[in-house]
Amino acid sequence: MLAAVATAVFWLVQGSAITVLRAIGLTLAFHRYFAHRAFQMTRGARFIWALAGTAAMQKGPLWWAGNHVDHHKYADREGDPHRPSMSGFYHAHIGWFLDDTRWKRVPATNPVVRDFGAAPELRFLDTYHWVPPLTLAAAMFAMGGWPWLAWGVCLPTVTLAHATFAINTVNHLWGTRRFATRDDSTNHPLTAFFAVGEGWHNHHHRDQRAARNGFYWWEIDVTYYVIRAMAAVGLAWNLQPEPARICAEAAEGRPLVPAPVRSEK
Secondary structure, three states: OHHHHHHHHHHHHHHHHHHHHHHHHHHHHHHHHHHOOOOEEOHHHHHHHHHHHHOOOOOOHHHHHHHHHHHHHOOOOOOOOOOHHHHOHHHHHHHHHHHOHHHOOOOOOOHHHHHHOOOHHHHHHHHOOOHHHHHHHHHHHHHHHHHHHHHHHHHHHHHHHHHHHHHHHHHHOOOEOOOOOOOOOOEOHHHHHHOOOOOEHHHHHHOOOOOOOOOOOOOOOHHHHHHHHHHHOOOEEOOOOOOHHHHHHHHHOOOOOOOOOHHHO
């Protein structure tokens, strides 16, 4: 009995650690850094977090962030890679990622490719995005065989993928809206928990450049905590704050932009 409990705790801790590290690679590097320039960080830190994000098996940093820029440009309208109100839940959740040829390549004119495509380490990760997850899988298998591969890589990779993709679906279908943005974005505490702070999605659509998605202390945003820790030791700087006018808007409950017009969809 004790052995079974110890084994369960071991895999819970290990799987959670692997999931969280790769999740922060996605949210901190792919999302808030590459897609939105919410802060600056050293090139070494950028590579480490980009490597962690690529190990999540969600393709490369330039592809991921480049498509995310298009999501904001065309949010919940034609041109958005994942819009559940138009393309349905499956396509918005994972179909666009798996089998939609329209989104397989990001053009050179995309701002992410334009600004970061010259870095050889990022081009490598983007071109050979299968290398980090395969290396992780091989290392886990070498250390512990099939159990380590299954519980340490396969299951965490699947759960992390769904946590990430839930932002595209759950946070555009259900939840609460503090700001009446021109899209369907919402806040949801469950996706905020499982996606290390990304679930405060309505906040993010109101102010894409802010380094913090959880605007209030009770809105857990693990990604922002890591960014702050990096800033404390000199690895990150120029963190973009939420503008005072947006904070005032939230406090007063007075949106500055109109609610989405459903008839346009």
